[in-house]
Amino acid sequence: LVRKSMDIEKAYKEKKHGLVLDFQDTVAFEDDLDRINLFYNLGVRMVQLTYNLRNLVGDGCTETYQSGLSTFGQDVVRRLNNLGILIDVSHCSEQVAWDALEISKTPIVVSHSCSAALCRHDRAKSDELAKTIAEHGGFFGVVIIPGFIQEAKEATLEDFCRHVEHLVRVIGIDHVGIGTDKTGPGPGTESRIPYPETMPRRSLGVFDWSGFRLEEHRLTPEYHLKGYEDFRDWPNLTVALAQWGFNEEELRKLLGLNFLRIFKEICG
Numbered sequence: 001l002v003r004k005s006m007d008i009e010k011a012y013k014e015k016k017h018g019l020v021l022d023f024q025d026t027v028a029f030e031d032d033l034d035r036i037n038l039f040y041n042l043g044v045r046m047v048q049l050t051y052n053l054r055n056l057v058g059d060g061c062t063e064t065y066q067s068g069l070s071t072f073g074q075d076v077v078r079r080l081n082n083l084g085i086l087i088d089v090s091h092c093s094e095q096v097a098w099d100a101l102e103i104s105k106t107p108i109v110v111s112h113s114c115s116a117a118l119c120r121h122d123r124a125k126s127d128e129l130a131k132t133i134a135e136h137g138g139f140f141g142v143v144i145i146p147g148f149i150q151e152a153k154e155a156t157l158e159d160f161c162r163h164v165e166h167l168v169r170v171i172g173i174d175h176v177g178i179g180t181d182k183t184g185p186g187p188g189t190e191s192r193i194p195y196p197e198t199m200p201r202r203s204l205g206v207f208d209w210s211g212f213r214l215e216e217h218r219l220t221p222e223y224h225l226k227g228y229e230d231f232r233d234w235p236n237l238t239v240a241l242a243q244w245g246f247n248e249e250e251l252r253k254l255l256g257l258n259f260l261r262i263f264k265e266i267c268g
Helices: 005-013 034-041 071-083 094-103 127-135 157-171 231-244 248-267
Strands: 021-023 044-048 086-088 109-113 139-142 176-178
Touching (some): 005 248, 034 044, 044 109, 071 086, 071 094, 086 109, 086 248, 109 127, 127 139, 127 157, 139 157, 139 248, 157 176, 176 248
Parallel strands (some): 021 044, 044 086, 139 176
C-alpha cells in the first residue's frame, strides 16, 4: 500500500506492485469533513472531487447545467490540502476544476482524461484548463479508452500518442503522463462491477456510465485500444511513444517520473 513516495520507490526497487488508494467521487464523505481524515488514515491519497454527475461538492462533466464548487466543496478542497491528498478533477466539470485551481494551495491533477482539441467528449479537457493546471505545477494523465481519444468505434496506439504529443506541446513534457483508465492487470482481475448492456448518459441512484457518445463505447474487457488489452501490454505504450519520437529522458517522465514528482510534492 502506497502512502508516501518512498513506498513507490521501494516497490520499484524490489520489483513489486504498489497500490495508491483513491476515490473517484466524494460521496463517501457525505457532508462530514472529518470523514476525509478517516479515509486518509486508512490510506487514501487521491480524491476526485466529482464523478460524472452532481454531488455535494460540485458538478460532474455530464450535468446539463454545469456549475463549480459548492461552499462545502471549497471546504473539502481545503481539507484535502491540509492532509496532503491529491486533488483529481478528471470527471469534474471545467468550472469545478477552475474553482479548485483558485482555492487549492497545492497543484491539482487530471489523473485520466484526454484533450478536447483532438476529441470532443464530456470527459475531455480544454487546452486552456490543461495549461493552467500545468502552470500551477499539476499533472495530466492520458487515457487509453478508445471512445475518449477518437471519435470512432475503434482507436489505436497512434491515437493515444497524438493526445500525448498535443498535451506535451501545450503544457510541457514535465506535466504529462499516462492514466490508462483500465482495470485489472490481466484475465481474472477485471472489475467486478457488472457491465450494462447500454450506457445511459444519466442514471441517478446507480453506478453511472455517463459521458459516452457512441453506443459501441462499452467498458467491457473486450473494449480496448488496438495494441493495448490490459496491463501486460504496458510495454506497447513505451514502444509506441518511442516510435513517435520521444527520447529516453522524455519517456521516463511520461511513464512515471512526472506522477512521482507531484505525488512526492503533495503526499510526501
